[in-house]
Amino acid sequence: MTCGRGVEPEGEVMGRRSFLARCAAVLGAAIAAVLGSTGLSYFISPAFKKDEEDWVDVGGTKDIRPGAPVKVDFVARKRDAWAVTEKRSSAWVATKDGREFTAFDPRCTHLGCPYRWDQAKEQFLCPCHAAIFDAGGAVVSGPPPRPLDRYDAKVVNGRLLIQPIPRRRAA
Numbered sequence: 001m002t003c004g005r006g007v008e009p010e011g012e013v014m015g016r017r018s019f020l021a022r023c024a025a026v027l028g029a030a031i032a033a034v035l036g037s038t039g040l041s042y043f044i045s046p047a048f049k050k051d052e053e054d055w056v057d058v059g060g061t062k063d064i065r066p067g068a069p070v071k072v073d074f075v076a077r078k079r080d081a082w083a084v085t086e087k088r089s090s091a092w093v094a095t096k097d098g099r100e101f102t103a104f105d106p107r108c109t110h111l112g113c114p115y116r117w118d119q120a121k122e123q124f125l126c127p128c129h130a131a132i133f134d135a136g137g138a139v140v141s142g143p144p145p146r147p148l149d150r151y152d153a154k155v156v157n158g159r160l161l162i163q164p165i166p167r168r169r170a171a
């Protein structure tokens with residue numbers, strides 16, 4: 001076949017077409033690999049994460065005055081692989097200086113009754129078996145085997161955040 005002006009030899013056209021087809025196939029495979037790995041990691045990664053709970057914002061620190069513990073309610077979200085569960089809970093939050101805060105598990109360490117703060121006595125009182133805890137959560141009297149359990153707490157931009165997993169404290 002002669003090669004006129006504007007007409008390419010048939011073998012050259014076929015070579016270019018097959019080259020472009022291969023390039024398209026390689027590009028398509030690369031895109032599929034990137035998208036596939038991203039999608040796969042999105043679906044698989046939760047399975048490799050340990051159970052975790054997020055910090056929970058329980059309010060502004062200016063609402064908590066020194067010497068007057070406040071009970072705060074919150075919703076804790078727990079992530080376990082793909083499942084997210086929510087649980088309503090609360091904490092007693094106290095501060096001595098308005099800068100550092102302590103968050104107590106609201107359950108008595110004897111048998112788990114809810115206790116309350118008595119401002120006149122400046123103590124936590126558990127009505128179930130007459131336990132008394134001081135403002136720092138230490139047992140003053142009664143049957144509880146250990147101080148009040150605590151949540152980890154931190155202040156970020158004037159907001160109090162707690163990690164809603166109570167930490168058991170030694171007796």
Ligand code: FES
Nearest residue numbers: 108110111126129
């Ligand atoms: S549950 Fe609080 S004293 Fe028994």
